[in-house]
Amino acid sequence: MCRRDRVEARRASRRDGARASSRAIAIAKIMRRRSDARRGARARRATVLAAMTSAACLVHSMKTRAFGARASADDALVAVGDAHGDPDAMFEALALAGVTRERGRGWWRRPGEGAGARATCVQTGDLVDRGERSIEAVDEVERLTREANAVGDEFVSLLGNHELMTLQGDHRFASRDELTALGRSELEREGVVEADKGVGLGVRAYFYAGKLKWRQTFAKGSTRGDVLREKPWAAVRGRGRCATAFSHAGLLPEHLFGRDDVDELNARGAKLLAVDEVGRDDPLLLDRGPMWTRTISMGDESEACALAAEVIRRLGVRRMVVGHTVTKSGKIETRCDGLIHMIDVGMSKAYGGSPSVWMCTESEGPMAISRDSRVPLEN
16 A cells, blocks of 8 residues: 555544444434433422422322321210111211211221221111101121221211111101112012012002011011110210210200119110110100200200209210200300300201311310311300
């Protein structure tokens, strides 16, 4: 190779090297841009994830506040009023206090969740009648009672006048739709409907079959009948700021039988119900009885306050909580400077009301909790 050729070869080599270097630089720039893009994408994903996490925490916090669930070292005393065949309304009310974990179907809270260190809940009677799911309401309260006991809490369901009427064979206020469905289900179970499908029994036949099945469902010796017969007529729960007497319609001094507790009332009530056909003649079963009286919730203010004050003094509590009479406002109300708390807000679909729950802790005192408010009720 001559000198000229060698010079050309070196120049060509330098040109190739320069082109290779340019390509390498270009590739490096592309790779750097891709790397930067990947880092940017990761950063954006991290930002989005952080935002989603923050939003989820905010939603959880809002739900917790909305349904009243809260962490507290205090024991919680909770009361819910008349459910009247609407267990969903009752579940939502209990969720507002944080003692159940869901609004639509109330599974009892896990230990440490919700209302307080230990929760005691009193349902003030009238699970049945008017609404279309009375039997389900009775069954669900029994389930809640078992679940509460299993975690060291307590659920107490009192007798109401509509449970009393059911045990007396009075079906006037049982839902016609529930009785009709119950009768049809029973006739289908027995094969009567299938055998007669060519003719058709009709709604009237289902209704009367349902009335018969209703009586059998709550008869003495049946599971549900015995559940109703064993319900207490009154209860005293809580201590200190939350010491409270509970009954369905209200306690009058005569209901204590000269005692400073409700034990005698509950014993006499149980005896009245321990028969096949519950009577109607005993004074406890009449208009001034603790299932029926309107004196505490609707009577003359001065009379109601004096009677309530006497009962409260003798029982050593701060107040009396009652159901039975739907409040005019559809919200939990008080009388007599807070001596009487009325918690029947007509929450059943049969009344078209909205769920509310009564709750008391030592740190906050009694309060009314609804979907959109927490109102102190301290007396």
